[in-house]
Amino acid sequence: MLFSLLVAHFDQGLHSLVMHHAGLAYVVIFAVVFLQIGVLPFFFLPSNPFLFVCGTLCAAGDLSLTVVLPLLLPAAWLGSLSGYGLGKTVGYAFFVRYLGWPKADQLERTHHFYDKYGAVGLLFCNYLPVIRTLAPFLAGMTRMQVGTFARSTGLGSVIWVSGCVMTGYFFGNIPIVQRHLGLFALGGLALVIVIFLANRLFRVLKKH
Numbered sequence: 001m002l003f004s005l006l007v008a009h010f011d012q013g014l015h016s017l018v019m020h021h022a023g024l025a026y027v028v029i030f031a032v033v034f035l036q037i038g039v040l041p042f043f044f045l046p047s048n049p050f051l052f053v054c055g056t057l058c059a060a061g062d063l064s065l066t067v068v069l070p071l072l073l074p075a076a077w078l079g080s081l082s083g084y085g086l087g088k089t090v091g092y093a094f095f096v097r098y099l100g101w102p103k104a105d106q107l108e109r110t111h112h113f114y115d116k117y118g119a120v121g122l123l124f125c126n127y128l129p130v131i132r133t134l135a136p137f138l139a140g141m142t143r144m145q146v147g148t149f150a151r152s153t154g155l156g157s158v159i160w161v162s163g164c165v166m167t168g169y170f171f172g173n174i175p176i177v178q179r180h181l182g183l184f185a186l187g188g189l190a191l192v193i194v195i196f197l198a199n200r201l202f203r204v205l206k207k208h
Contacts, residue, residue, distance in 0.1 A: 014053055018062045026067060029054055030075045033161075036133060037079030037126065039086070043133035047126075048164050055168025069165060076126065076157035080136045084149055087140025095141065114144040122152040126160035 018025045029050075036045035051072070058065040118139060125135040139149050 014050070015057065015062070018057060022062075025063065026071060029068070030071050033072050033075040034079040034082070037076060037136065038082030038133075039079075040083075040133055040137060043130050047129060047132065051161060051164035052168035052172060055165040055170075056172025058165070059169045059172055065165075065169060069162065072161045072165065073157055076161050077154050080122075080153035080157065081150065083133065083136030084140035084144075084146070084153075087137035088143065089140075091137055091141040092143075110138070111142040111144070114139055114142050115148075118144050119148050119152040122149065123156040123159060126156055 014025065014029070017028060032045050032050060035042040036047055054063060054068055054072070055065075057063040058068055122135060122139070126132045136149075136153065
């Protein structure tokens with residue numbers, strides 16, 4: 001009952017959990033973030049708005065911000081590492097060796113794609129439902145360099161968790177924000193990408 005409430009109406013479910021089982025709430029939010037990134041079957045778990053609601057509850061004093069941020073940052077990063085590990089072991093053995101998919105040349109192209117663009121893509125993929133679960137798994141399956149993967153997903157976890165939680169902390173009680181969580185999350189992602197691309201363009205122009 002509680003699990004279905006958290007999935008379907010996570011704002012009400014999380015608030016109810018915090019009110020009745022405050023200590024357990026921290027375990028649950030860690031698990032939700034870890035599982036939705038690190039284990040493929042849990043791709044459906046709530047994400048951006050869920051973190052936003054965590055921030056809102058912190059602002060209301062129902063949760064502690066000094067616990068939530070240090071808890072969810074490693075949850076997201078460890079989830080990415082878990083997805084990578086599962087992709088590299090289980091995913092490679094089942095899809096590549098057993099099913100023969102993708103073919104060797106396709107796998108090689110995907111590997112080169114991840115090596116070239118994966119570091120940037122992994123910075124922002126946590127904002128995108130389903131993609132946040134698939135990206136680490138495919139990175140592991142295609143044998144992306146683990147050091148690059150770990151650095152990129154670590155920074156990506158900081159951007160995603162701190163961005164969503166702190167937005168909820170500062171703006172979560174504004175009615176228009178509550179009604180349009182998805183749009184504000186996408187707007188925040190677009191802003192981050194624009195800043196990143198502008199910085200890259202500035203560096204390129206500076207070299208010339």
